[in-house]
Amino acid sequence: MKLNRAFSRSLWVFHFNSGSCNGCDIEVVATLMPRYDPERFGVKLVGSPKHADVLVVTGPVTHDMGGRLRRVYEQMADPKVVIGMGSCQSGGVFFDSYNLDGPAEEIIPVDVYVPGCPPRPEAVIYGVVKAIAKLEGLDGGVQ
Amino acid sequence: MITLIDLLMIVVGTIFVAGFGIVAGLCIFGIDRKFAAHMQARIGPPIRQPFIDVMKLLCKDSVIPENAVPSIFNWAPVVALASSIVILLYLPLGSIMPVLGGLSGGYGDLILVMYLLTVPALAMVAGGFASGSPYATVGSQREMVTMMAYEFPLAVVIIAIAWRLSMAGMAEPFSLATIAGLTTGVPIWGVVGPVGILGCIILMVVLAWVTPAEVSRVPCDTPEAETELCGGLLVEYSGRNLAMFYLAQAVKTVAMASLAVAIFLPWNISWYVAMPAPAAVVVDFIFYLVKVVVVVFFSVSLIRVSMARFRINHLVTIYWGYLAGLGIIGLLLIMLDAFIKGGIVI
Numbered sequence: 001m002k003l004n005r006a007f008s009r010s011l012w013v014f015h016f017n018s019g020s021c022n023g024c025d026i027e028v029v030a031t032l033m034p035r036y037d038p039e040r041f042g043v044k045l046v047g048s049p050k051h052a053d054v055l056v057v058t059g060p061v062t063h064d065m066g067g068r069l070r071r072v073y074e075q076m077a078d079p080k081v082v083i084g085m086g087s088c089q090s091g092g093v094f095f096d097s098y099n100l101d102g103p104a105e106e107i108i109p110v111d112v113y114v115p116g117c118p119p120r121p122e123a124v125i126y127g128v129v130k131a132i133a134k135l136e137g138l139d140g141g142v143q
Numbered sequence: 144m145i146t147l148i149d150l151l152m153i154v155v156g157t158i159f160v161a162g163f164g165i166v167a168g169l170c171i172f173g174i175d176r177k178f179a180a181h182m183q184a185r186i187g188p189p190i191r192q193p194f195i196d197v198m199k200l201l202c203k204d205s206v207i208p209e210n211a212v213p214s215i216f217n218w219a220p221v222v223a224l225a226s227s228i229v230i231l232l233y234l235p236l237g238s239i240m241p242v243l244g245g246l247s248g249g250y251g252d253l254i255l256v257m258y259l260l261t262v263p264a265l266a267m268v269a270g271g272f273a274s275g276s277p278y279a280t281v282g283s284q285r286e287m288v289t290m291m292a293y294e295f296p297l298a299v300v301i302i303a304i305a306w307r308l309s310m311a312g313m314a315e316p317f318s319l320a321t322i323a324g325l326t327t328g329v330p331i332w333g334v335v336g337p338v339g340i341l342g343c344i345i346l347m348v349v350l351a352w353v354t355p356a357e358v359s360r361v362p363c364d365t366p367e368a369e370t371e372l373c374g375g376l377l378v379e380y381s382g383r384n385l386a387m388f389y390l391a392q393a394v395k396t397v398a399m400a401s402l403a404v405a406i407f408l409p410w411n412i413s414w415y416v417a418m419p420a421p422a423a424v425v426v427d428f429i430f431y432l433v434k435v436v437v438v439v440f441f442s443v444s445l446i447r448v449s450m451a452r453f454r455i456n457h458l459v460t461i462y463w464g465y466l467a468g469l470g471i472i473g474l475l476l477i478m479l480d481a482f483i484k485g486g487i488v489i
Contacts, residue, residue, distance in 0.1 A: 006198035037185040039176075042192055047369030048278075050206055050381040053199070077204035077381040 007053070007079070008132040010042035014052030014076070018069050018104060020059025023118035024086040028056060031121040043128060049075045054131055056124075057104040060088040066101035073108040081131045084110040085124065087117040156242035157232060164231045167432070168393025169193040171400070171439050178444040193393065197386050205382035210275035219270030220380070220387035226262035227394035233259070234401040235323045237431035238411045238424060252317035253301050256402065260297075260357060263391050264290050267366075267376050270388075274379035282375025285455050286359070286366035292462035293356040293363075299470035300346045300353070303477050304331055304406055307339065310481040323409040330409040335480050342476030347407045349470045351442040354403065356462065358396045361447040365455045400438040401431075408434050 015028050032038060032045060046052050049072045061069055073082065082104070088094060089103045090113060104110050111134050114127035173190035180187020207213055232243040233256050243251060264286060271283035309316035311334045313327060324330040331343060356363035367375040377388055412430050413423035453461065 006195040007202065010192070010195045010199040034183050034185040037180070037187070039180065040186045040188050042188055042195060045369075046374065047372070048374040048378045050379055051374060051377070051385060053203070075206065077206050079203070 008135055011053050011128065011132065012044055012046045012051055013054045013056055014046055014049045015056045016069065016072055018057055018059050018065040019062035020086065024058035027118040027121060027124060031124045036121050036125060038125060050077060052076055053080055055080065055082045056085050057082060058085045060092065060094045061101045061104055061107055062099055063101055066107055069104065069107050079135065081111045081134055082108055083112045083114060083127050083131055085114045085119060087115055089113055090115065092117065153242060160231050160242055161228045164228050164394040164397055165390055168397045169197065171396055171436065172393050174436060175439055175444045178440055179448050182448045197389060200386035201383055203382040205384055208275055208379050211379065212273040215269055215273035217384065219266045219273065220384045220391065223263040223266035223391035224387050224394065226259060226266065227391045227398060230256060230259045230398040231394065231401065233319060234398060235319055235325055235405055236401065237427035238325065238413055239428065240325060241319055253305060253319055253322065254317055257297065257301060261290060263395050267388065271376035276379050278372045278378045279376055282366045282372050286376055288455055289356055289363060289366055289458060292459045293353050296349050296462055296466040296470045297353045299467060299474055300350050303346055303474040307331065307334060307477050307481060319405055323405040328414060335477065336484050338483060339477050339480030342473040342480060345469055345473035349466050349473065350403050352466055354399050354442040355446050357399050358392060358443065360443050362450040362453045363458060365453060365458055368452060396439065397435065400435040403438045404431060404434045
């Protein structure tokens with residue numbers, strides 16, 4: 001896949017709540033506030049997975065959301081990256097719960113993890129920077 | 144009778160106007176985002192950000208949903224972009240005569256522009272229905288309602304101005320070359336008296352409020368509402384098709400601002416300062432660009448930053464009720480002005 005230079009300067013983010021407690025979701029919104037202003041790097045939140053380059057998954061994946069998460073991921077146009085946000089992506093308090101399909105990595109490939117419960121906006125921005133690095137070296141693959 | 148030279152001129156002019164429309168449209172989107180960011184105490188994206196966005200979209204995949212109608216789904220963005228460019232062909236750019244709308248051998252006037260302005264929206268509606276998603280269908284229905292809502296105030300403005308010009312004894316009052324004063328050197332403000340100036344100011348406000356609905360920006364982006372409809376009409380579009388719709392919106396913004404400039408702010412520097420013809424064209428063109436940016440600032444950026452989105456029924460009430468009422472008051476004032484001035488005065 002050939003990427004042009006424009007790609008890393010214009011990441012459109014789709015935010016998917018797969019059963020989160022809303023902590024991460026509020027931090028996603030806080031990341032977009034004027035204080036951090038990610039729009040100056042071309043990052044913006046879009047409403048449809050079809051428009052998005054980055055999928056931000058928050059929360060562990062409940063049974064109901066498993067299939068939907070996979071469908072949303074498959075609907076996104078290539079090239080795309082996935083950011084798993086919050087501690088739930090690597091265990092967390094709901095680890096091994098009876099009602100879960102597991103963390104997002106068991107359903108879709110997750111490229112960047114942003115730990116924290118919830119992560120601070122700075123951490124989310126750092127995750128996006130990692131995602132850009134991942135896109136730039138797409139064949140090398142920066143995990 | 145159209146000669147080969149004329150045809151060639153039109154083709155070359157069209158290519159230039161298409162290039163200008165796309166570049167200017169994207170620049171204006173960038174300037175608009177910068178204005179909005181500064182008003183929210185942010186730094187905002189660089190002015191070339193829309194170019195970057197379009198370049199990125201062009202290198203992305205274009206997903207066609209399973210239950211879409213592929214022919215309409217793929218053609219709608221092309222029609223939207225093409226028709227947006229066609230509008231620009233009928234509008235004067237500074238003191239440059241419109242490519243297709245000059246007084247001699249003109250092919251269309253303001254009425255045609257009014258119809259053409261609905262074509263990109265109709266293409267989006269067709270694309271929305273063809274994409275086979277419930278969100279897009281709801282978005283398409285809302286877009287149609289929005290279209291019906293803003294057409295009436297827009298028609299009132301256009302009819303009022305053209306009618307006043309015809310009462311002043313001008314030939315071809317609907318021609319944009321006449322309205323912009325390219326042939327007569329007299330804009331609408333020079334025709335009307337004090338009462339008419341009041342009426343014109345009211346109509347200008349109405350047109351400034353029609354613009355955000357026409358280019359579907361906040362507060363009139365109900366058909367695309369990202370938070371409730373996930374992008375509405377455009378929900379299923381990605382990659383190249385989305386880029387084309389984005390360009391169509393950019394060009395339409397330029398067209399709408401140019402229309403406002405042609406009707407209400409038609410002054411050219413060359414009317415007041417004597418200068419050689421080639422310099423006059425360049426200076427007037429730059430002045431025209433400044434006017435377009437001013438119009439976009441007041442009728443798109445300022446409104447979009449200071450307001451939240453209208454609900455669809457509020458939108459209809461506001462456009463059919465308040466704005467159309469305001470427009471009719473303006474129209475009545477202009478009629479009164481024509482009677483005071485005894486009709487034919489320049």
